[in-house]
Amino acid sequence: MNTAIASSPDRQPTDWSADAMQRRIRARYRAEKRFRFYGLFAVLLSAGFLAFLLVTMISSGARGFTQTQIALPVNFPASDIFLEPSQLDGDDRDQLLAQTDFQGLARQSAIAAYGEDGPAFLSNGAWVLLRDAVSEDPSLLTRNETLWVPASTEVDFAARGDSGMRQSEERDTMSTRYAELEAADQVRRTLSWNFLTLADSSDPTLVGIWGALKGSLLTMTITLLLAFPIGVLTAVYLEEYAPENRWTDIIEVSINNLAAVPSIIFGLLGLAVFINVFYLPRSAAIVGGLTLALMTMPVIVIAGRNAIKSVPPSIRDAALGIGASPVQVLTHHVLPLSLPGILTGTIIGMSRALGETAPLLLIGMRAFVATPPGGFTDPATVLPVQIFLWSDELDPGFVEKTSAAIIVLLLFLLAMNGIAIWLRNKYEQRW
Amino acid sequence: MNNVGDMMNDATDTQAESRADAPALAQDTLKMTARNVDVYYGDKQAIDNVSIDIGMENVTAFIGPSGCGKSTFLRCLNRMNDTIPIARVTGQIELDEKDIYDPAMDVVQLRARVGMVFQKPNPFPKSIFENVAYGPRIHGLATSKSELDEIVEKSLIRAGLFEEVKDRLHDSGTALSGGQQQRLCIARAIAVDPEVILMDEPCSALDPIATAKIEELINDLRGKYAIVIVTHNMQQAARVSQRTAFFHLGTLVEYGETSDLFTNPSQDRTKDYITGRYG
Known part of the structure; x- marks a missing residue:
């Protein structure tokens, strides 16, 4: 059988130790080494970028979770506000509190404590804390009490030793004043729960991420609840039931294209359909969730189809062969086996949806929302949009808040x- | 087409005379009959006018060269060809005198009655116990956990696998060796208590020792189930079967007692094949 090659008369036996052969072997080993090096280089490079990102984010964002507070002695009985604790027992409590000039009280107390430029040490929203403190404990009104309130951005910057955007003389006076305050133990730096419990504000010392975080949670819930079942069912139908004809071809091409459509187009679609046709509320998590679900679904469909396709046909045969019905084959074998692949697609789709800003801008989720949303139809914003909004703010106090928000987004x-x-x-x- | 009663009489008559459309089946209870079966994949005809009787007591082997349609025909017997959209089956196939292609026939039930073992061992990626328990569970054959345990144990014993796996019933079925996996698949098939077991080249992926075990198992199972085995290996057909059908180019060339067919084939094509002229 194989005599033809071996005994061919004009064929020399291969010389495996010849120079050319040895060179070829060496070149092959070199190529392999080189290839491994490229791979390692790529891994190290991306790890380096990631480390750089995390280090910068954490170093500049960690401060965002803390707050510089200043001690504010408030002499309630001697102040201009004429409220009695007993008055706050009635139903008109909120109205009374709203009518009371806590802003003036804060100003008065600051001047009393720190002189003429005292009010500049306080955050613009410091009075809100006075009001809340009184609302919580009306007996304060009869006492002389020292409260810790957020300090102004200037004080905060002085605490950091940062110039902010001030002129140099002003900065110098502020840092000397700060040194005095610090020596007198009248300032402190604490972990600020406010950042994790409040929503957006125009004052960087009073902003919180909870509003945006809750908005993201609500939006993602809607997205997942819609995109996952619809995506999986679509994938199942296309793989298992759909006849092969022109219509299914068109659907397949459309879904593949949908996955590649720029996200801002989905925002326009959401605006045109959900808000203009269905009159769903603007800026609401439900519209954001619907829009992002449209965007996420094709990704899940494609991943799901691939996962279903990769289930070995022998498993289907096995199940059919002992009398499982097609639905049983699907639910007992095909779906469990393809679930890891489907989940991978879902992770990719949801991560993209979580980080999406552009389509949400178009459906009004870039609104200034000062209270955390109570439900799916309340005005809300989401983390990436909040980051975008804060990064656009002029007040330098927002810089570290933006970084802190990025940390929250990454943790989410x-x-x-x-x-x-x-x-x-x-x-x-x-x- | 003859009516069913005629065919039954002919077939169950002992030493019935050979008929063109219904090969004789001697000394056996008729389990399945096929008459004038054609199978098309799209425009291509894969099976041409095959008629055959399958008896309860015997092991029937289908032999023939690759692509001759023996597996295709086997898959008609439990309607596994339904899963191929372009496949089209005409003619009549009956199980206990009931047309299995009749719309009234429930295909799920049919496949429970006519079990199948595939060429490549294909256990579910689940535990050994779950593999065997799956069939009884979906058909509701066990009313209690202990009954299910009993079915699983009995099926594994019957498949000759119990001794080897009894301490690790909850390990993965895919971790077994190839031969053990194939016996697990046989255990899985007999767990639903079928009447017929179709085996599509069950040993082609196995080594000789595992093959010997499966053949032994087929011998043990004979009589309890009607067994149809497709094989490439003529020695295997000679060893395990009592009847052999030789397929070539989609037609049934010859069907008869295994001993006759191998020693004294009536057709030249059969003779050429079993003497190794082609295959």
Whole structure:
């Protein structure tokens, strides 16, 4: 059989130790080394970028979670406000509080404590804390009490030793004043729960991320609840049931294209359909969620189809062969086996949706929302839009708040992906 | 087309005379009959006018060269071809005198009655226990956990696998060796208590020792189930079967007692094939 090659008379036996052969072998090893090096280089480069990003974010954002506070002695009985604790027992409590000039009280107290430029040490919203303190404990009105209130951005910058945007003389006076305050223990730097519990504000010392975080949570909930089931069902139908004809071809091409459509177009679609046709409320999490679901669904469909396609046909045969119905084959075997792939697609889609800003701007989620949304139809904003809005602010106090918001966004992303990866691994372990 | 009663009589008559459209089946209870079966994949005809009787007591082997349609025909017997959209089956196939292609026939139930073992071992990526328990569970064959345990144990014993796996029933079925996996698949098929077991080249992916075990198992199962086995291996057909059908180019060339067919084939094509002229 194989005599033809071996005994061919004009064929020399291969000389494996010849120079050319050895050179070729060496070149092959070199190529392999080089290739490994490229791979390692790529990994190190991306790890370096990631480390750089995390270090800068954390170093500049960590301060955003803290707040410089200043001690403000308030002599309620001697002040211009004429409220009695007993008055606050009635139903008109809120109205009374609203009518009372806490702003003047804060100003008065600041001047009393720190002289003429005292009010400049306080955050513009410091009076809100006075009001809240009184509302919580009306007996304060009869006492002389020292309250800790947020300091102004200038004080905050002085605390950091940063010039902010002040002229140099002003900065110098502020830093000497700050040194005095610090020596007298009248300023402190504390972890600020306000940042995690409040919503947007025009005063950087009073902003909070909770409003945007809750907005993101609500929006993502809608997105997941819509995009995941619709995406999976679409993938299942297209893979398992759809006949192969022109219509399914068109649907397939459309879905693939939909996944590549720039996100801002989805924003326009959301505006035109959900707000202009269905009259859903503007700026609401439900519209944001619907819009992002449109964007996420094709990604889940594509990943889902690939995952379903990769389930070996032998498993389907096995199940059909012992009399499982097509639906049983699907729910008992095909879907569980393709779930890890579907979840991977969902992670990618949801991460993209979480970081999306452009389409949400168009449906009005860039509004200034000072109270955390109470539900899906309340005006809301989301983390990336909040970051965008804050990064646009003139007040330098927003810089560290922006970084802090980015940290919150990244943590949200990590938590979301962590859950999905945990789920995926849990299902992978079963086999 | 003859009516069913005629065919039954002919077939169950002992030593019935050979008929063109219904090969004789001697000394056996008729389980499945096929008459004038054609199968088309799109425009291409894969099976041309095959008629065959399958008996309860015997192992029937389908042999023939690659692409001769023996697997295609086997897959008609439990309607596995339904899963191929372009496949079209005409003619009549009956199980216990009931047309299995009749719209009234429930295909899910049919496949429970006519089980199948595939060429490549294909256990579910689940535990050994779950693999065997799956069928009884979906068909509601066990009313209690202990009953299910019993079915699983009995099926594994019957498939000759129980001794090897009894301590690790909850380990993954895919971690077994190839031969063990194939016996697991047989256990899975018999767990739903089928009447017929179709085996599509069950040993082609196995080594000789595992093959010997499966053949032994087929011998043990004979009589309890009607067994149809497709094989490439003529020695295997000679070893395990009592009847052999030789397929070539989509037609049934010859069908008869295995001993006759191998020693004294009536057709030249059969003779050429079993003497190794082509294959």
